[in-house]
Amino acid sequence: MSPAPVYAGEKTVILAVPGMDCAACPLIVRSSLEAVPGVIKVVVSFAGKTAVVTFEDQVTDPSALTAATRDVGYPSLVKG
Numbered sequence: 001m002s003p004a005p006v007y008a009g010e011k012t013v014i015l016a017v018p019g020m021d022c023a024a025c026p027l028i029v030r031s032s033l034e035a036v037p038g039v040i041k042v043v044v045s046f047a048g049k050t051a052v053v054t055f056e057d058q059v060t061d062p063s064a065l066t067a068a069t070r071d072v073g074y075p076s077l078v079k080g
Contacts, residue, residue: 010040013062015051015076017044017069025074032072036060051076 017029026044029051033042038059043052053065062078069076 009057010054011057012052012054013065014079015053015062015065015069016049016079017051017074017076018049019074020044020046020049028072029069029074029076032068032074033065036064036068039065050079 017025020026020029023046026046030042030044033039033044033051033053036055038056039053040056041052041054044050045052051069055061055065066076066078
């Protein structure tokens with residue numbers, strides 16, 4: 001018998017991105033997160049200095065998300 005298929009689960013995290021200080025910042029942060037394999041949806045709030053990211057947990061994880069923002073100059077951390 002073959003093993004049952006493993007399905008990726010969707011998870012959502014909120015990242016605090018305190019370094020966003022201009023109108024272009026949310027676009028850069030969103031683009032960096034959307035480029036991470038496994039990311040399904042990204043909503044960035046300039047006013048709240050946050051990014052809400054939905055991703056496939058079998059493909060990526062929060063450390064890859066924070067690395068993506070850090071690599072474009074916007075260090076972030078998981079809230080909560």
